[in-house]
Amino acid sequence: MSYNVGKYLAKRLEQIGIKDHFAVAGDYNLVLLDQLLDNKNLKQIYDCNELNCGFAAEGYARANGAGVCVVTFSVGAISGMNSALGGAYAENLPVLMVSGGPNSNDYGSGHILHHTTGKTDYDYQMEMAKQVTCAAERITQASEAPQKIDHVLRTMLRERKPAYLEISCNISAQECPAPGPVSTLLAEPKTDKTSLDAAVKKSADFLKGAERVVILVGSKVRPADAEKQAVELADKLGCAVTVMAAAKSYFPEQHPGFRGVYWGVVSSPGAQELVDSADALITIGPNWNDYATVGWRAWPRGKRVLQVEPDRVLVENESFAGFPMREFLSELSKVVTPKPETTKNTTAPKLEIPAAAPSAPLTNDEMTRQIQELLTPDTTLMVETGDSWFNAMRMNLPNGCRVESEMQWGHIGWSIPSGFGCAVGAPKRRNLIMCGDGSFQLTAQEVGQMIRYELPVIIFLVDNKGYGIEIAIHDGPYNYIQNWNYAALMDAFNGEKGHGLGLVAKTAGEMAEAIKKGLANKKGPTLIQCCIPQDDCTEALTVWGREVAQTNARPPIVND
Numbered sequence: 001m002s003y004n005v006g007k008y009l010a011k012r013l014e015q016i017g018i019k020d021h022f023a024v025a026g027d028y029n030l031v032l033l034d035q036l037l038d039n040k041n042l043k044q045i046y047d048c049n050e051l052n053c054g055f056a057a058e059g060y061a062r063a064n065g066a067g068v069c070v071v072t073f074s075v076g077a078i079s080g081m082n083s084a085l086g087g088a089y090a091e092n093l094p095v096l097m098v099s100g101g102p103n104s105n106d107y108g109s110g111h112i113l114h115h116t117t118g119k120t121d122y123d124y125q126m127e128m129a130k131q132v133t134c135a136a137e138r139i140t141q142a143s144e145a146p147q148k149i150d151h152v153l154r155t156m157l158r159e160r161k162p163a164y165l166e167i168s169c170n171i172s173a174q175e176c177p178a179p180g181p182v183s184t185l186l187a188e189p190k191t192d193k194t195s196l197d198a199a200v201k202k203s204a205d206f207l208k209g210a211e212r213v214v215i216l217v218g219s220k221v222r223p224a225d226a227e228k229q230a231v232e233l234a235d236k237l238g239c240a241v242t243v244m245a246a247a248k249s250y251f252p253e254q255h256p257g258f259r260g261v262y263w264g265v266v267s268s269p270g271a272q273e274l275v276d277s278a279d280a281l282i283t284i285g286p287n288w289n290d291y292a293t294v295g296w297r298a299w300p301r302g303k304r305v306l307q308v309e310p311d312r313v314l315v316e317n318e319s320f321a322g323f324p325m326r327e328f329l330s331e332l333s334k335v336v337t338p339k340p341e342t343t344k345n346t347t348a349p350k351l352e353i354p355a356a357a358p359s360a361p362l363t364n365d366e367m368t369r370q371i372q373e374l375l376t377p378d379t380t381l382m383v384e385t386g387d388s389w390f391n392a393m394r395m396n397l398p399n400g401c402r403v404e405s406e407m408q409w410g411h412i413g414w415s416i417p418s419g420f421g422c423a424v425g426a427p428k429r430r431n432l433i434m435c436g437d438g439s440f441q442l443t444a445q446e447v448g449q450m451i452r453y454e455l456p457v458i459i460f461l462v463d464n465k466g467y468g469i470e471i472a473i474h475d476g477p478y479n480y481i482q483n484w485n486y487a488a489l490m491d492a493f494n495g496e497k498g499h500g501l502g503l504v505a506k507t508a509g510e511m512a513e514a515i516k517k518g519l520a521n522k523k524g525p526t527l528i529q530c531c532i533p534q535d536d537c538t539e540a541l542t543v544w545g546r547e548v549a550q551t552n553a554r555p556p557i558v559n560d
């Protein structure tokens with residue numbers, strides 16, 4: 001078969017397991033979209049805008065390993081950079097953004113092009129993309145396409161970071177060489193056995209002398225593809241295991257050693273004491289940012305910490321590199337001896353919220369309790385930035401249930417388009433979204449795409465009439481919003497024949513009724529507008545908000 005640039009890209013995407021890609025049309029990418037459509041193993045899914053398109057690709061990457069979005073030059077790509085590149089970079093997700101670009105003859109021509117800033121130099125987009133990707137290439141010659149496409153895909157998959165491709169609008173249908181074996185994109189770097197053995201020995205000796213061993217799992221265990229090996233180590237040590245908030249569900253919560261979320265003053269009951277009293281704390285893929293450390297107050301460091309990163313190990317002031325995390329954890333599991341001290345007399349946290357009477361006004365607790373009842377091993381729960389974070393942290397998850405959050409980038413509105421992408425990537429799972437009313441207003445229109453593609457996502461729209469987190473951190477008129485009739489939106493989004501369902505829940509009984517209807521609605525999304533009082537938030541949010549506000553208010557250090 002003969003290949004052109006667009007068909008080469010399509011073949012490579014198919015080979016790395018992409019079945020669906022997301023797009024917003026624009027005259028710089030139409031011919032490219034045609035080439036991608038020609039590949040019958042790739043489905044082209046459309047979004048309402050490029051911000052959502054990028055988030056959909058990011059969500060698809062969460063469900064499927066990698067994601068792709070195709071946008072038009074400048075007006076599309078710059079909007080999509082926020083989600084497909086910045087957000088994916090922060091969250092360690094392999095997302096490829098492909099932007100149609102100016103005709104190859106225009107470079108250096110002095111021509112002013114539409115959709116650009118009006119300057120005759122069009123490099124600004126590539127310069128921006130380079131700041132938030134692990135690889136970025138422009139294709140203006142068909143002959144260079146195979147090398148550049150392979151380079152961005154190989155780097156994206158290896159680094160678990162986003163990549164960027166810009167393809168001139170007159171090049172996508174130009175003939176180019178055929179792709180060779182996909183193994184060239186998937187080959188892993190060779191392990192340095194000497195360094196691996198030294199790291200394992202040093203770590204095993206460090207643990208041998210310890211009494212109170214605790215494991216703390218962080219979000220980078222996912223991009224390191226080492227979740228299974230973390231369980232292996234926990235099984236062998238028999239010690240307590242806690243997770244950081246952004247790693248909720250990255251360790252099975254029904255595991256006998258699981259002891260909840262470590263998040264400083266807002267940890268699960270008992271988790272902070274376990275972590276703080278450990279004489280050997282094994283941190284696996286931590287991300288110690290300001291929110292995770294509650295304003296730098298909860299950041300375990302020092303000689304009692306064995307820090308395991310995706311690409312290195314730090315133990316007793318010695319640093320080892322040259323091997324993947326999963327090999328290190330697996331080899332360490334083979335040589336350590338059981339350390340069960342920290343699981344004695346401690347138990348996993350349990351969400352104890354008594355069921356409200358059906359006629360009782362809906363509360364945050366009752367809403368959380370009813371959502372928790374819905375969780376199954378094949379559930380994915382998208383948790384939007386907001387009090388939804390804290391509600392999810394207190395839920396007990398069945399093994400296999402996945403919580404998806406965006407705690408590093410924290411772009412409100414992420415959960416709707418990312419939840420759409422996740423549902424496209426894993427349609428057989430039960431896809432649920434918990435999203436506040438403030439966040440929802442940024443990306444609401446993507447619910448229309450869930451209707452278009454008949455995805456039975458259930459959206460819990462937390463209608464508390466404002467920006468709950470911001471109110472807890474620092475209140476002011478800027479934290480209040482125009483209160484939409486969210487359930488009624490579904491009628492608008494349905495057009496003539498959509499199956500979207502919009503329901504309002506003001507009492508516990510109405511919420512239970514709405515969930516039943518949502519579960520029965522297999523041909524489209526169900527939005528349940530959960531009406532709760534404005535000041536009804538978790539205690540954790542209030543405490544955490546106060547600490548974060550204090551941290552933000554630190555006075556400038558005055559240098560005399």
Ligand SMILES: C/C(NCc1cnc(C)nc1N)=C(/S)[C@H](O)COP(=O)(O)OP(=O)(O)O
Nearest residue numbers: 386387411412436437438439467468469470
């Ligand atoms: C405004 C903002 N953050 C600032 C912000 C502003 N703009 C973007 C894109 N991302 C952000 N995180 C945040 S967390 C709101 O409390 C979200 O409100 P809502 O969705 O209603 O949830 P809660 O009521 O549970 O907080």
